[in-house]
Amino acid sequence: MSEQGLDPRGFLERLQGEHQTLRWSPLPPEFPEQWRQVPLAGSESLRYLHEHWVLTDAPAGSGGGVRGRLASVAGRVVFRALARYLHEERELLGHLVRMNDALARRCDELARTVADRQVADAENQAHLAAWLQAKLSTGGNGIPSPEGDARS
Numbered sequence: 174m175s176e177q178g179l180d181p182r183g184f185l186e187r188l189q190g191e192h193q194t195l196r197w198s199p200l201p202p203e204f205p206e207q208w209r210q211v212p213l214a215g216s217e218s219l220r221y222l223h224e225h226w227v228l229t230d231a232p233a234g235s236g237g238g239v240r241g242r243l244a245s246v247a248g249r250v251v252f253r254a255l256a257r258y259l260h261e262e263r264e265l266l267g268h269l270v271r272m273n274d275a276l277a278r279r280c281d282e283l284a285r286t287v288a289d290r291q292v293a294d295a296e297n298q299a300h301l302a303a304w305l306q307a308k309l310s311t312g313g314n315g316i317p318s319p320e321g322d323a324r325s
Contacts, residue, residue: 184305213277213284222273226266228259 213219236244252259 212281214274214281216277219273219277222270226270228263228266
């Protein structure tokens, strides 16, 4: 370390030695465009939830004949007994679908934010790499070093 702070030559040499690379460069961001192009809010699963969450208001018909009429009467009795529970169940499912929508929108927002920050971080690392390389080639004091030209 120099009195000014970070010694770029020593830092870069240590970094190169630790990672066995000839030149340090930032890693490119991974898949930021994919995160932006595939939103969760438009997924097939959410579409399915929106189309199939509603419970019926009445029991399904059982057909004709004595057996059908008997099943229909039994269905109406059971349905009336469970009507309050089924109404509450419908409300719960509606809230769950709305919550899934909100979570999908938030996940999409976070994915966009992470992708944007990943790109910005890669740009910052590229600036740092260029700065370190420039400092290394000038010897860290603004005077070009003889090894700097040979390494570039």
